[in-house]
Amino acid sequence: MGAFPQTIHFIGTNTPRQQEYKLQDLEVHGEIPAAIDGTFFRAVPDNAQDPMFEDDIALNHDGMISAFSFAGGKVDFSIKYVETQRYLAEKEAGRALFGRYRNPFTDDPAAEGMDRTLANTTPVWHAGRLFMTKEDGRGYEVNPHTLATEGRWDYEGKLKSETFTAHPRIDPETGEMFFFGYQAAGLCSLDVAYCIADKDGNLVKEQWFDQPYCSTIHDFVITENYAIFPIFPTLADLDRLKEGGAHWAHHQDKPSYLGIMPRYGDVSEMVWIEGPKGVSCFHEVNAFEDGDTVHVDLCLSDTNAFGFMREAGGIDIPQQEIGGALTRWSVDMSADELAIAQQPLGPPGDLCRVEDAAQGRPYGRAWYLSMNPQAKGPPMLGGPVGANFNALLRIDPTTGQLAMMETPPGAAISEPAHVPSPDAGHGGWLLCMIDLPNGPPGAGDPSDYSSELWVVEADNIEAGAIATIKTGRPLRSQVHGTWVSRAKLENSCRKG
Numbered sequence: 001m002g003a004f005p006q007t008i009h010f011i012g013t014n015t016p017r018q019q020e021y022k023l024q025d026l027e028v029h030g031e032i033p034a035a036i037d038g039t040f041f042r043a044v045p046d047n048a049q050d051p052m053f054e055d056d057i058a059l060n061h062d063g064m065i066s067a068f069s070f071a072g073g074k075v076d077f078s079i080k081y082v083e084t085q086r087y088l089a090e091k092e093a094g095r096a097l098f099g100r101y102r103n104p105f106t107d108d109p110a111a112e113g114m115d116r117t118l119a120n121t122t123p124v125w126h127a128g129r130l131f132m133t134k135e136d137g138r139g140y141e142v143n144p145h146t147l148a149t150e151g152r153w154d155y156e157g158k159l160k161s162e163t164f165t166a167h168p169r170i171d172p173e174t175g176e177m178f179f180f181g182y183q184a185a186g187l188c189s190l191d192v193a194y195c196i197a198d199k200d201g202n203l204v205k206e207q208w209f210d211q212p213y214c215s216t217i218h219d220f221v222i223t224e225n226y227a228i229f230p231i232f233p234t235l236a237d238l239d240r241l242k243e244g245g246a247h248w249a250h251h252q253d254k255p256s257y258l259g260i261m262p263r264y265g266d267v268s269e270m271v272w273i274e275g276p277k278g279v280s281c282f283h284e285v286n287a288f289e290d291g292d293t294v295h296v297d298l299c300l301s302d303t304n305a306f307g308f309m310r311e312a313g314g315i316d317i318p319q320q321e322i323g324g325a326l327t328r329w330s331v332d333m334s335a336d337e338l339a340i341a342q343q344p345l346g347p348p349g350d351l352c353r354v355e356d357a358a359q360g361r362p363y364g365r366a367w368y369l370s371m372n373p374q375a376k377g378p379p380m381l382g383g384p385v386g387a388n389f390n391a392l393l394r395i396d397p398t399t400g401q402l403a404m405m406e407t408p409p410g411a412a413i414s415e416p417a418h419v420p421s422p423d424a425g426h427g428g429w430l431l432c433m434i435d436l437p438n439g440p441p442g443a444g445d446p447s448d449y450s451s452e453l454w455v456v457e458a459d460n461i462e463a464g465a466i467a468t469i470k471t472g473r474p475l476r477s478q479v480h481g482t483w484v485s486r487a488k489l490e491n492s493c494r495k496g
């Protein structure tokens with residue numbers, strides 16, 4: 001292993017670990033409810049090679065798939081690289097062939113024409129298959145039992161889009177997966193593919209439309225009748241890429257938009273409604289309808305949360321000065337002039353979660369990560385933006401009522417997954433990774449920490465963990481995770 005650049009992309013919980021391994025029967029403190037039966041999959045970017053450039057960023061690192069498998073109160077762990085074309089080519093060469101994040105003009109000539117995606121953002125389960133996804137390419141199918149890479153997924157050659165979002169939405173009643181791909185026709189194209197796969201995993205619809213500018217469409221939302229594309233002014237530019245520059249630059253002076261169309265309709269029915277200038281959002285919590293009104297709840301900030309996207313746009317706002325709020329955008333679809341009404345719902349934060357059954361429906365609870373205003377000392381370094389969250393919030397969006405789970409001093413928390421309970425009167429559980437500094441918080445070696453998985457009552461997060469599962473190791477930061485039940489695993493298209 002070489003010496004890595006000492007930037008936020010390589011220190012703290014972003015310290016490269018670069019190891020594939022399995023651990024059996026992890027040490028558990030407390031008792032794991034027997035109803036937690038299945039696997040928590042996590043997407044972990046972890047560069048297998050030294051980066052080509054010193055100013056490389058964590059989003060540009062190879063995807064690893066990691067699994068915590070629960071059965072009978074016991075837990076096993078495994079982690080493995082997704083064998084993308086890029087990972088295999090670099091492994092064979094023994095060095096990086098691919099240059100900057102989403103900039104093929106910086107690649108070694110040996111990488112020419114190869115698939116650049118890293119499959120490092122979200123594990124997605126649909127219709128008996130597990131995919132590792134990243135928004136710059138198609139998903140890679142992974143065997144959920146062995147974590148072996150099965151190959152690139154294109155719906156039996158049917159999918160035309162070159163890209164597939166890391167944030168599809170699955171309707172809990174129909175089992176359909178609604179998804180999209182932006183830059184669908186290639187680098188910096190305005191084309192967005194809007195697609196539906198039926199409950200059996202067949203691609204039944206793919207339609208293309210142009211977005212107003214070439215923005216990063218990281219997430220989208222559905223309701224029972226609509227598909228909604230919130231977009232924000234973080235834009236790609238082909239000339240900048242040709243000069244070897246950054247893929248994304250944030251523009252404080254340009255508007256955001258909501259694109260809304262009937263979810264089973266034609267893309268020609270899309271309406272674009274202008275929103276506030278300069279704001280940014282990576283994740284929507286949920287959306288739902290109330291009569292003619294569509295509500296979209298989002299983790300909104302005043303500017304882009306990623307330092308390198310602000311910097312490329314000439315924006316000089318330090319990380320800790322970024323404002324924002326959990327925010328509701330509402331549109332009365334029966335009005336003559338469609339407009340966004342904005343209302344704050346809760347404290348700023350990100351990495352939100354609703355239960356699968358509430359997707360696109362009115363909902364009474366959501367969970368997301370935030371900064372505990374009472375926490376002492378600096379946050380643990382690492383994670384996608386370079387500073388980790390340290391608190392978990394639950395919000396009832398109908399009343400604004402909040403609850404918080406604190407983490408120990410100097411600890412980091414990753415996005416929770418929700419495990420539903422078979423008992424209708426019980427709200428289920430959350431699973432979340434916690435990284436605890438081994439030395440004095442904020443003072444020791446930031447790469448020296450221990451990672452453990454916490455099991456928390458979803459309706460009583462204030463009480464903290466009911467069980468903690470120790471890995472005994474420092475794990476590199478995940479981006480997103482997904483819970484897959486035993487029943488789904490047993491009906492997988494792939495066998496172990």
Ligand code: V55
Nearest residue numbers: 059120121218282384479
């Ligand atoms: C995000 C993550 C990405 C990416 C773009 O968290 C946006 C947001 C892990 O890769 O490429």
Ligand code: FE
Nearest residue numbers: 166218282480
């Ligand atoms: Fe995301």
